[in-house]
Amino acid sequence: MQTEMPTLKELLAQREALQDQLNVARQRQAEIVLAEIVAKMGEYKISLAELMGHRNPVKATAPAAAAAVTTAAPKYRDAVSGATWSGRGRAPHWIADKNRDEFLVNA
Structure with missing residues (x-):
């Protein structure tokens, strides 16, 4: 039974997707x-x-x-990573372009 080898284009796409995942994980860890x-x-x-x-x-x-x-004091918290944000400065990736009400810390 032979399995078909992925093409160079497919392998490059996989590498790019993995690099994106690495960048997101690195940023999340750095914020924590x-x-x-x-x-x-x-x-x-x-x-x-x-x-x-x-x-x-x-x-x-x-x-x-x-x-x-x-x-x-933290105003927003990411439930997945536990990272927090005060609402000041540039928004972290985990809250950017999302409804911030979902991330509010209960006072």
Whole structure:
């Protein structure tokens, strides 16, 4: 019993589809890890300057320092990956072009 080999065109299409899946998975994982890093920075009160390796960060004025540490609470959550988004900045791929009401975090 012989099986037919896929054509070059079919194999290239499969490779492109797999590359798209890899890109989506990589982006999803990066968003999860970034959210974990931001949470730990808040938990341990680590500033961005400390994270970047500056041992003696320049002291900022009180309002500016408070704004730098403040992170917005998550407003949206992806049920599949658990990733969250505050609603600020560019929308993550898992919520882009979708009804955001479906992703609202219950307060």
